[in-house]
Amino acid sequence: MSHNSDLLTLRSVSKSYGVVPVLHGIDLAVRDGEFLTVLGPSGSGKTTVLRLIGGLEPLSAGQIHLDGKDISHMPINRRPFNTVFQDYALFPHMTVAKNVGYGLSVRHEPRKEIARRVAEALALVRLGPFAERYPAQLSGGQRQRVALARALICRPRLILLDEPLAALDLELRRQMQEFLKSIQREIKTTFLFVTHDQEEAIGMADRICVMQAGHIRQLGTPHDLYYRPNCEFVARFFGENNLVPGMLGPVTGGLRSIDTAIGRLICSVENQPSLLNAAEGAAAFAAFRPEALHRVETDGTENHLTGHVANLAFAGASTVVTIATGDNALPLRMRLPSRAGGSVLAAGQRILLSFAPHEGHLVLG
Numbered sequence: 603m604s605h606n607s608d609l610l611t612l613r614s615v616s617k618s619y620g621v622v623p624v625l626h627g628i629d630l631a632v633r634d635g636e637f638l639t640v641l642g643p644s645g646s647g648k649t650t651v652l653r654l655i656g657g658l659e660p661l662s663a664g665q666i667h668l669d670g671k672d673i674s675h676m677p678i679n680r681r682p683f684n685t686v687f688q689d690y691a692l693f694p695h696m697t698v699a700k701n702v703g704y705g706l707s708v709r710h711e712p713r714k715e716i717a718r719r720v721a722e723a724l725a726l727v728r729l730g731p732f733a734e735r736y737p738a739q740l741s742g743g744q745r746q747r748v749a750l751a752r753a754l755i756c757r758p759r760l761i762l763l764d765e766p767l768a769a770l771d772l773e774l775r776r777q778m779q780e781f782l783k784s785i786q787r788e789i790k791t792t793f794l795f796v797t798h799d800q801e802e803a804i805g806m807a808d809r810i811c812v813m814q815a816g817h818i819r820q821l822g823t824p825h826d827l828y829y830r831p832n833c834e835f836v837a838r839f840f841g842e843n844n845l846v847p848g849m850l851g852p853v854t855g856g857l858r859s860i861d862t863a864i865g866r867l868i869c870s871v872e873n874q875p876s877l878l879n880a881a882e883g884a885a886a887f888a889a890f891r892p893e894a895l896h897r898v899e900t901d902g903t904e905n906h907l908t909g910h911v912a913n914l915a916f917a918g919a920s921t922v923v924t925i926a927t928g929d930n931a932l933p934l935r936m937r938l939p940s941r942a943g944g945s946v947l948a949a950g951q952r953i954l955l956s957f958a959p960h961e962g963h964l965v966l967g
């Protein structure tokens with residue numbers, strides 16, 4: 603799928619509640635037709651970004667543009683957006699069909715046209731047979747689908763979803779993730795989806811915007827964020843990671859060394875100007891994923907590490923091995939496929955480890 607043009611852009615958008623700043627000069631471009639996920643810890647400003655875009659809150663500074671036109675001060679009911687909230691906000695005394703058609707009936711659309719579009723929207727979320735039920739007679743997942751149909755019926759340019767699946771149990775949540783994604787592919791409407799669940803973000807998003815403390819730290823594909831985090835926060839927040847502090851050494855080709863308490867490590871810096879150009883001796887972290895670490899039989903390899911198995915944690919498909927290394931026993935995590943016969947490793951045993959330089963990356967400290 604190609605997403606060429608920008609649908610919505612935020613330029614230097616700031617927000618304060620009273621004297622307390624909560625967003626600090628956010629720049630963000632949402633591409634037409636993409637599924638963009640906003641990910642960040644509690645209180646990082648995700649809901650605030652959505653509320654500003656939706657027009658539920660005024661900006662303190664900056665502008666929001668839609669198709670190049672400034673909509674910063676456009677009233678909420680004129681913005682071609684729709685919001686789906688975590689708690690669905692359905693009208694309990696209205697049937698499913700009336701809930702879904704509500705947006706059209708307040709606009710006084712002809713009754714026939716409303717009926718046609720309600721049927722279309724309910725078919726899209728596979729709830730045709732439920733049209734005459736009341737919200738209390740539906741499951742959580744079905745209520746969420748009603749809320750989605752209600753948002754879709756006005757054919758918005760952008761759907762804003764604020765943790766819409768947070769109230770669902772894990773199984774239903776997974777089903778709804780696939781369902782939402784398939785609907786988005788089908789109708790090609792732009793989705794801006796807030797979550798603090800990184801697995802949800804990885805599985806659904808074309809791109810992810812990572813927020814922390816009112817700032818956007820990184821915007822990229824799930825793959826970019828996982829393999830090329832641009833800062834310590836993203837490297838720690840996004841997926842499990844080993845981060846070893848050290849001082850940058852020389853660059854050789856697309857690789858750069860870093861001197862750490864557990865020895866000199868070599869990591870890829872290809873296509874990362876900030877790391878190619880950083881001064882020798884600068885503080886940084888070597889970052890490598892638990893699945894990139896593997897056992898080696900003899901020493902002498904690059905990125906050679908020695909340690910002791912401190913703990914083995916069975917996690918279903920894989921087993922997480924914690925390894926104490928170096929004098930200060932810096933713990934590293936390694937993820938191995940589980941085996942029915944139990945792990946070949948035992949707590950306390952000495953172990954030799956390595957990771958390939960292209961599996962490692964550096965982030966500035």
Ligand SMILES: Nc1ncnc2c1ncn2[C@@H]1O[C@H](COP(=O)(O)OP(=O)(O)OP(=O)(O)O)[C@@H](O)[C@H]1O
Pocket residue numbers: 619624642643644645646647648649650651798
């Ligand atoms: N109406 C308000 N008045 C004052 N402060 C607010 C208001 N709404 C949000 N805040 C503050 O703004 C910051 C960002 O809140 P926001 O709701 O955007 O976070 P969030 O990332 O959505 O968090 P969560 O994951 O918990 O939903 C928080 O520190 C919050 O306390």
Ligand SMILES: [Mg+2]
Pocket residue numbers: 648649650
């Ligand atoms: Mg929130």
